[in-house]
Amino acid sequence: MDTRLLRSFLAVVRTGGITAAAAELGFVQSTVTTHIQALERLTRTPLLDRHSGGVSPTHAGTLLAERARQILDLEDRMLAELTADAARPTGPVRLCAPESVCAYHLAPLLPVFRQRLPDVHLSLFPAATRTALTALEERRADLALLLEPSADTPQADAIDLGRIELSLVAPAACDLPRDRPITPAELATTGILLLEEGCAYSDDLAALMAAAGTPVAQPRFGGVETVKRCVAAGLGLALLPTVTVADELADGRLVRLRPPRLAEQRLWLLRPRSRWASPAVQAVRSLLAETVPVTAAS
Numbered sequence: 001m002d003t004r005l006l007r008s009f010l011a012v013v014r015t016g017g018i019t020a021a022a023a024e025l026g027f028v029q030s031t032v033t034t035h036i037q038a039l040e041r042l043t044r045t046p047l048l049d050r051h052s053g054g055v056s057p058t059h060a061g062t063l064l065a066e067r068a069r070q071i072l073d074l075e076d077r078m079l080a081e082l083t084a085d086a087a088r089p090t091g092p093v094r095l096c097a098p099e100s101v102c103a104y105h106l107a108p109l110l111p112v113f114r115q116r117l118p119d120v121h122l123s124l125f126p127a128a129t130r131t132a133l134t135a136l137e138e139r140r141a142d143l144a145l146l147l148e149p150s151a152d153t154p155q156a157d158a159i160d161l162g163r164i165e166l167s168l169v170a171p172a173a174c175d176l177p178r179d180r181p182i183t184p185a186e187l188a189t190t191g192i193l194l195l196e197e198g199c200a201y202s203d204d205l206a207a208l209m210a211a212a213g214t215p216v217a218q219p220r221f222g223g224v225e226t227v228k229r230c231v232a233a234g235l236g237l238a239l240l241p242t243v244t245v246a247d248e249l250a251d252g253r254l255v256r257l258r259p260p261r262l263a264e265q266r267l268w269l270l271r272p273r274s275r276w277a278s279p280a281v282q283a284v285r286s287l288l289a290e291t292v293p294v295t296a297a298s
Contacts, residue, residue, distance in 0.1 A: 001042065003075055006068040008035035009047065013065050014138050017054035039064070069139055070274075077276040089283035090119035096127035096135050097145035098199070100224050101267065104243045106145075109291050116287060120280045128198030136272050142281045143288070144270045147241075148200045151268035159285075161267040162293045165242040166201055168259035171234045172252055181258045182237070188214035191236030193227050196220045204262050205239050228254070241265075267292065 011021035012032065022029045040047050047061035057065055080091075097106060102124050113122055127135060129148060135141035136156060144156075151158040168182060176182060176190065187209060194202040197220060206216045221227045227238045228245060232253050239259055248254040269288055271277060277285070 002038075003072060005035045005039050005042075006064075006072060008032045009039055009061075010065060010068055010072075010138070012036060012048065012055060013057050013061065014140070016056065020054075072139065073275050076278070080278050088119065089117050089278075089280040091278060091280045092121045092123065093143065093278075093280050093284045094123050094125065094135075094141045095143045095145070095284065095288075096125040096132045096141045098128060098147045099126040100241050100244050101145050101147060102126050103224070104241070105267075105292055112291060113284070113287060117280070117283055120284060122284060128196065129200060130198050132270075136270060139275070142271075142277070143285055145288075145292075146268045146270060147265055148268060149263040149265060151266075151270060153270070155273055156270040157273050159269040159289050161269055161289065164265045164267050166239055166259065166262075166265060167242040167245055167249070168237060168239050168257045169228075169231055169245050169249070169254040170237045170257050171232055172255055173234070174237075174255055174257070176257055178255070178257055181260050184209045184212035184214045184260060187237060187260075188216070192216055193230055193236045193238040194220050195224070195227065196222050201239055201262065201265050205259075208260055208262065 008021065008025060008027070008031075011025050012018060015021045015024060018032050018036070019029055021027075022032045025032065036048065043060065043064065045060045046058050047064060048055040049058055095106075106124060110122070113120070125135070125141065127141075127144070129146050132141065132144040132146060133153065133155075136144050145161075147164055151160075170176060170190075174190075176186060187205075192205065192209070194206055194216060197203060202220070209216050221230070224240055224244045227240065228248060230236065231238045232248065237257065239262075242249075245254055249256055269285065269292070271281070271285055
């Protein structure tokens with residue numbers, strides 16, 4: 001079997017459409033259609049249900065997608081092992097992580113990665129937890145960093161990289177008390193700015209307020225930098241990783257309040273358990289486990 005057919009099929013399943021898959025793969029639409037038709041002739045069964053919103057896998061298509069990932073994993077491993085320098089870390093590694101982790105923990109480490117792994121091409125993709133887990137499952141990422149209280153998933157091996165400190169920040173002119181935790185009612189009255197759904201600490205804070213009878217009706221924001229500027233402008237409070245607001249706290253643009261009691265947030269490094277890890281992936285994983293805890297604790 002031509003494994004290009006499987007790669008096209010997985011792209012269709014992942015994106016939900018022939019056109020989107022073709023754009024992702026850099027093919028014309030007819031090429032992807034031809035690949036799917038060839039697979040359906042080979043398997044003698046429909047693999048996709050066509051509907052107005054795109055396509056979705058049939059029962060047979062779901063089974064094929066699972067087996068296709070395994071076959072492509074074996075193909076990648078075989079090609080790597082047959083090269084002359086199979087044991088040397090080389091090639092692409094795709095890593096997804098929360099936006100704040102990419103910007104404040106990983107970006108300062110990239111020169112270290114480049115120096116110690118010169119032949120590894122590391123790509124960073126911002127992603128919340130659900131998106132990151134899906135990317136691992138669908139082979140769009142090799143490693144993922146999650147910011148969660150725990151990371152108990154049977155599909156991946158997880159390394160605990162340590163606690164991430166959070167700060168409840170307010171504009172400099174805020175008159176809320178700083179010697180005790182702010183109550184959900186005070187958060188609701190002042191206004192709380194949350195990151196997009198899927199951000200564990202924002203979701204926890206919203207759930208706490210809802211449980212206290214003060215549900216959050218404010219819109220969600222897509223990035224830490226936007227939220228920081230909105231807080232500084234007096235639009236409300238925000239719970240953010242301390243490392244992301246260190247400069248603003250130091251120069252007085254923001255002040256730090258005591259948040260309600262929430263679950264401790266930790267940084268987890270995940271690798272798919274059933275997928276072969278290339279020497280490059282193993283090297284990046286080891287280097288992350290060695291270097292990121294230093295920045296996470298700072």
